[in-house]
Amino acid sequence: MTALSRISANSNTEHGPETATGRARTRAPRPGAIAAWLLGVAALVVAMVVVGGITRLTESGLSITEWKPVTGAIPPLGRADWQAEFELYQRTGEYRTVTGPAGMDLAAFKFIYLWEWSHRLLGRLIGLVFAVPLALFWLRGAIPEGYKPRLLALLALGGLQGAFGWFMVRSGLSVEMTDVSHFWLSIHLLTALVTLAGLVWTALDLRRLASTGDNAPARLTGPAVAVGAVLVVQLVLGAWVAGLNAGLASDSWPLMQGRVVPEVDWSRGAFFAATHDPFFIHFLHRWWAWIAAAALIVLARRAKPLNPAVARTIHVAVGTQILLGIATVLTGVSLWIAVAHQLVGALLVASFAWGAHVIGRRDQAIPLATRPVTGPARAAANP
CATH class of the missing domain: 1.20.120 (Four Helix Bundle (Hemerythrin (Met), subunit A))
Known part of the structure; x- marks a missing residue:
């Protein structure tokens, strides 16, 4: 065997198995990492509940009268944009009956608008923080057996949460209403809390799997x-x-x-x-x-x-x-x-x-x- 052949053989012996092991490690289930990710999402859901509570207590929920999942992430940037949003709000029963007679001006409208906008922005952020890592874990084969349906169910609950939030807002936009439906509010809140419980439960199952190897939920x-x-x-x-x-x-x-x-x-x-x-x-x-x-x-x-x-x-x-x-x-x-x-x-x-x-x-x-x-x-x- 020539010197060049020996060098090539040694290189294959040393690096071949290591590369294969690295690929195996990349595709091995990572229950501990997924559990930590889910607990982080759970913390964001808790923050979402808090911001939602502030939005409700400040009567901010009806300040954004349109459903724009993508472009709605950008708030009004100039006075004309703010005025246009304010005029949409002025058509609601809440403004005509409650906030308008109380003397709400554009500055006061900006205050409630920004709380509702922050609430919706946090919802979008939670969606990204869940969906993007889920896709990465999935593509890398890092999700343990039996957990893909559970994670997809949690993703679906997040989507329902956003839809129920819009149904809640829409319930209060007619000129006859001065507030959102308390039934839709309870559905919106309960969906968030069920999602929170599901995140915690799934994370605990994954932590046990990571520490003991027991995959029984x-x-x-x-x-x-x-x-x-x-x-x-x-x-x-x-x-x-x-x-x-x-x-x-x-x-x-x-x-x-x-x-x-x-x-x-x-x-x-x-x-x-x-x-x-x-x-x-x-x-x-x-x-x-x-x-x-x-x-x-x-x-x-x-x-x-x-x-x-x-x-x-x-x-x-x-x-x-x-x-x-x-x-x-x-x-x-x-x-x-x-x-x-x-x-x-x-x-x-x-x-x-x-x-x-x-x-x-x-x-x-x-x-x-x-x-x-x-x-x-x-x-x-x-x-």
């Missing part, structure tokens, strides 16, 4: 479903309180108007009162909170033997949320206290997802050495 147990249902009722009531401005129905606690049960208009029936009367909805949200708190504490107690950290997190989130809810009432819906209330509500949903995930792995939390040996393993151990 956590189960959604009966107790978790029950607690989740109680929590959903409270979240819907909270959205209706926001949509109907029912937080202003009382500035005292625990009584409303000096009574336990406020005066309610029952003339159109109990169902209408429970879905439209701001005083009764405020009352329901105020007292259902204790049922939700009890349910979450039960969940925390079930999770504590398996993961004390999640139990502490749920307890802190529940206590903080109740205190902020009371403070929101007593301050007459102070902007930043109400925003903090909504922030902790989103964090409470994330902590619920964590706790439900923990108890969904109860059987898998038993140390391997103490598990009963069954099936082929038992037969092998006892020939």
Whole structure:
């Protein structure tokens, strides 16, 4: 063999396997990296909920009257553009009935417009932060087996969130309306919170896969479903309180108007009162909170033997949320206290997802050495 041949052979021996290994490493599943990415997206969804809360509390949601998914990312750049947007807003019932008679000028309109624009821009950013890395992970073969449908479902939920947001805005644009539909508001908010819970749950499954190699997803147990249902009722009531401005129905606690049960208009029936009367909805949200708190504490107690950290997190989130809810009432819906209330509500949903995930792995939390040996393993151990 010539010297040149030996050099070529050595080069192939040294670099060939390394290159193949590098290609294998590039295409190997990366559950840890995907979990970190999903938790980052979850943090952005929490920020989205906060900005959405500010948008609602400042009555900014109807300031942008058109749906422009791409060009809408650019705000008005000159006075003529601002004036054109203001004129579109002046056609709404909200302006004609509420903000116009109150003396809203162009400067005040810019304030509410920029909050709504920021809310929509953050939604676009979340879409990009999810879709682009998802495509890259997919093309590189980095998504573990069984997770592609889940990730596509989360992407679809994000798309629905944007669509529901527009349906919500459109519901308030007629001259007869002075606000968005509180039903669409609750759908919009719940979709965001379900997406948040799904992101956290999937990230936890992937973190376990990365640390233990166990690719079996956590189960959604009966107790978790029950607690989740109680929590959903409270979240819907909270959205209706926001949509109907029912937080202003009382500035005292625990009584409303000096009574336990406020005066309610029952003339159109109990169902209408429970879905439209701001005083009764405020009352329901105020007292259902204790049922939700009890349910979450039960969940925390079930999770504590398996993961004390999640139990502490749920307890802190529940206590903080109740205190902020009371403070929101007593301050007459102070902007930043109400925003903090909504922030902790989103964090409470994330902590619920964590706790439900923990108890969904109860059987898998038993140390391997103490598990009963069954099936082929038992037969092998006892020939």
